[in-house]
Amino acid sequence: MEAGSGQAPPAFDPAAVRALRPSRPVHDPWRPQGVTVELERGPGGELRPWATVFLTGAECPFTCVFCDLWRYTVSGPTPVGALPAQLRSALEDLPRLLLEAGLERCDRLKLYNASNFFEPRAVPEADLEPIARLAEEFERVVVECHPRLVDGRVRRFADRLRGRLEVAMGLETVHAGALPRLGKQLTLEQFDRAAARLLADGVDLRAFVLVGVPFVPAAEQAHWAAASVRHALGAGARSVALIPVRGGNGELERLQRLDWFEPPDLALVEEALARGMEEAGSRAAVQVDPWDLERVQSACRACRASRLAAIREMNRTGVPRRTACDDCG
Numbered sequence: 001m002e003a004g005s006g007q008a009p010p011a012f013d014p015a016a017v018r019a020l021r022p023s024r025p026v027h028d029p030w031r032p033q034g035v036t037v038e039l040e041r042g043p044g045g046e047l048r049p050w051a052t053v054f055l056t057g058a059e060c061p062f063t064c065v066f067c068d069l070w071r072y073t074v075s076g077p078t079p080v081g082a083l084p085a086q087l088r089s090a091l092e093d094l095p096r097l098l099l100e101a102g103l104e105r106c107d108r109l110k111l112y113n114a115s116n117f118f119e120p121r122a123v124p125e126a127d128l129e130p131i132a133r134l135a136e137e138f139e140r141v142v143v144e145c146h147p148r149l150v151d152g153r154v155r156r157f158a159d160r161l162r163g164r165l166e167v168a169m170g171l172e173t174v175h176a177g178a179l180p181r182l183g184k185q186l187t188l189e190q191f192d193r194a195a196a197r198l199l200a201d202g203v204d205l206r207a208f209v210l211v212g213v214p215f216v217p218a219a220e221q222a223h224w225a226a227a228s229v230r231h232a233l234g235a236g237a238r239s240v241a242l243i244p245v246r247g248g249n250g251e252l253e254r255l256q257r258l259d260w261f262e263p264p265d266l267a268l269v270e271e272a273l274a275r276g277m278e279e280a281g282s283r284a285a286v287q288v289d290p291w292d293l294e295r296v297q298s299a300c301r302a303c304r305a306s307r308l309a310a311i312r313e314m315n316r317t318g319v320p321r322r323t324a325c326d327d328c329g
């Protein structure tokens with residue numbers, strides 16, 4: 001694809017982006033979206049079990065063109081007490097999940113709220129202490145937050161935790177033409193400033209990098225994914241998660257019709273992961289977000305299963321590899 005076929009990119013209009021969305025499913029703010037247990041490779045190469053609790057709460061105030069996380073949110077503010085109640089019930093489920101996975105224990109926790117953990121509308125201030133108490137058994141706790149919302153609350157929450165806090169921030173892309181059009185309302189300087197603040201406060205950094213970025217030509221996608229990983233590492237990230245952009249929010253379908261977006265292919269995801277790992281070496285863990293990997297399209301049916309297996313193996317081992325296919329190369 002030649003992104004946009006030479007036309008000027010469409011102006012970002014959050015109201016128009018929202019208008020294209022399918023209706024939001026109704027969620028009970030007192031129930032989590034779910035909890036999973038997965039093995040994840042750390043920066044030292046070790047595979048360890050992580051629990052991820054998908055919390056239900058208020059929607060993010062930003063309107064990124066690629067984001068579908070609003071589907072898992074409620075329309076008003078998160079009620080006080082709801083997140084501790086959700087976390088309590090998710091943790092009650094954890095022993096069963098560990099047993100099913102054949103794992104004894106899990107001391108790593110991700111608390112993903114489909115929004116920003118340090119925004120009081122999404123996570124009421126009064127809930128930070130009970131959440132920290134519930135997370136006491138974990139050595140490491142990851143939460144997600146937009147870099148512009150990283151402030152003194154991060155340090156205060158880190159101080160309440162018994163384990164180490166890690167904040168996951170979306171860098172998305174360092175492509176100078178694409179980043180301002182994503183609706184993220186983020187500059188690289190803001191990302192770097194937030195990263196430096198985290199590190200100065202003794203908080204670890206994880207970064208999200210997109211694969212299949214709108215407004216970036218298909219032939220340049222792997223290059224820019226690797227450049228974005230390099231930038232995240234330079235800002236101090238110890239983990240980088242590559243996120244294949246998935247359609248379904250209405251806006252991406254509109255951009256696709258205008259030739260400004262092409263859903264990423266498994267071959268691209270595999271290449272971006274291999275290049276990202278080559279950038280990182282043994283400095284940091286680079287992985288593809290395993291959720292929804294099955295939904296990523298493959299133009300070539302002959303190598304789909306091999307590429308999925310290669311991506312999963314790279315996630316596990318940290319060793320870059322590329323699938324050779326007689327049909328697509």
Ligand code: SF4
Pocket residue numbers: 060061062063064067068069114115116146170184
């Ligand atoms: S900042 Fe994050 S949660 Fe908010 S719209 Fe953008 S990608 Fe989605």
Ligand SMILES: [Zn+2]
Pocket residue numbers: 300301302303304325326327328329
């Ligand atoms: Zn193939």
